[in-house]
Amino acid sequence: MALTTASRPALPVPAAAPPRTRGRRKNYAARRSEGLAGYVFLSPWLIGLMAITAFPMLLSLYLSFTNYDVLSSWEFVEWVGFDNYTKIFTLDPTFWQSVRVTLTFGLIAIPLKLAASLGVALLLNKERRGVGLFRGMFYLPSLLGGSVALALVWVAMFNREGAFNAGLSLFGIEGNNWINDPDWALSTLMVLTIWQFGAPMVIFLAGLKQVPTELYEAAQVDGASKRRQFFHITLPMLSPVIFFNLLLETINGFQGFTSAFVISNGTGGPLGATKLYTLHIYDKAFTDFQMGYASALAWIFLAAIGLITIIFFSTGKFWVHYSDGEN
């Protein structure tokens, strides 16, 4: 996910309040022209949003109600109402397979990735000699991101003659053909995802640095154990960062595509074991030329991720602790 991690927005650091100067005193015209100037400066982004995101999205919503097939010219596009949607839910076994695979992937890989990144961040938070080197090394896999090269390495590592099995054989264990075994293929994919915990780890690290040391000192004075300090200071203070990572990793995780595509050679196999939802969309659009149908799949996906996000936000208030009032 090099792309996504690179474009990941910076941690919402509470910015210093903008200096309030003469703004309020300004007359209406001046304020208006300032507003206009603002929009002018925004325009590259606004135009981009409209042309590259909003318009195509709306178009795909329209297409999801049509039989658009990519290749035929526009006049053959027919309105089919909710046909695509009903077909998806009633006549498409691969849809359910891909939902099952994607949910399994998400429910296991995302929490584990977060746990791994938090765990390593805690270890690397201590100031020790060479800690910078370790931080760099743990971050390294994330730099490689969802690259094709890495996925190919994974194939080489986890097939029958791969390095992993060679390692196992030292202990006299005969390994599986992990990549090509329908019961294991998805797990290898999850391991790949979890291994790339660098990005959330760095954010956790930054979050840990923000936790005021006075709290720990006070707790120590009161005789709180390390364990207690973790659950009663670190976790609550870190909860906004956890929330942020959880949200991003969930959205990114469900959209994963490259590794599954490359590892399974685009088949989502063996036996559909790695048929992530995104692969199903891709197949429908570019193999079966059912772009309308694929658009419907994409909108269902969008709705599902949107719903998950809403659930996160609405439950957030019960566990996310914002320490405002200070500074």
Next chain:
Amino acid sequence: MHPATPAPADEPTQHNGSLPAAGWNRRHLLRMLAGTAIAVPAAGLLAACGGEEEPSVDPNAKHTVSFFWWGGEARAKLTEEALKLYMTKHPNITITPTWQAFTGYYDKLATISAGGNAPDIFQIDDNGLAEYAGRNVTLDLSKYTANKKIDVSKHPESLTKYGQLGGKQVAIATGENTPAIIFDKTKLAELGVEAPQVGWSYDQIITWGAGITTKSGGKYWGLMDPSSDYKALWLWLRAQGKEFYNGPKIAFSEADLVAWFQLWVDARAKNATPPADVCHEAVTGSVATQLVVTKKAAVSFMWSNQLSEMQKATKNDLGMTAYPGDPKGQWARASTYWAASRTTKAPDVVADIINFLVNDPEAGKILGVDRGLPNNLDVRKSVSDGLTDQKMKDTVAFENEITPKFGPAPAPPPKGHSGLRNTLRDIAETVSYGKQTPEAAAKQFFTEATAALA
């Protein structure tokens, strides 16, 4: 169709080195789909507004023609050289070639076609032909074959016909090609086993394959399991006088498919083929992962023009023969075609370039047998005589041996075929992995196929 499907007839290089760029590309495409931006249809909308203009017929007018194919470096060199020759002869024509590995080729072709910018001339194979011709992307070349601007009089008729759909000449074959099994001669000699022959029955080759597994001590198998490969099924059907498609419908019965699956269940039981997870590695048909190349089995189910390419991937000496069963199941198959875009601004020029590529002796000499045996029989003769690559010579010898035994050519596969062959692949694997009986799998295939082709 996309790279997940078995590689096409003539796919020469599907080495992994070509993957990265394609992967990124694909990922971007997906991102568009996955809820952020479907830019492709937008382009389609805009393109639909443009009208088609009657092209001018001035022979000296300047034209730029875009040209797109898939393949490896070697093919690119040959093709570019041939196109250069054409431009030397026609200084007013500029051809802008673009090429890429097969992986991702069809995705790119689909998206640029959707944008209304289909290349003026593009390479296509029979798996994609109906998808494109059926959706009116291709230029009808009938006019040019009729007035001999594209001269097909020296081409085998079956090969010309294999580029026709709905009475239109929608594409011109680039060369002739035949499915062939490729086997590891060195390994066979090591084990003291005779080479497979044209006309062997399936039972014969399976028994033979089981013998190899036994002799090798069980870690090296006789045959790849081709049960998920549509072309193997197709030839098996045709050898019995049956067909795969009848127009846009499936022509074989559920019982046929059960028999096909059962054939390979039995072969696996006899140890003639490796376990499913080993076969799965080779299931996409790409040369680099074939079991003959990875030295896991003695026989791979391939295409005749892939011999030379496969030989480059292994030190062992390779041989080639027909698929098992009556050779009348084979036909003069177009390895790939040249097709033109319906929206081209210079259809006459496009036709002339295609004619040059398939009929000009000099062009033929440059292109060699890279896209199969040349269509033009005169060119084919002179090209074959001048070959130096031993494996290319073997390919020609094989084609010459098998050509008189060919059965009649079927129609190219219908619209929906590229999805259907994936369906067959996935369902056949449920049988080889032991998750479904042949009966249940065949039933599932027909349910899904009927829906897909409807």
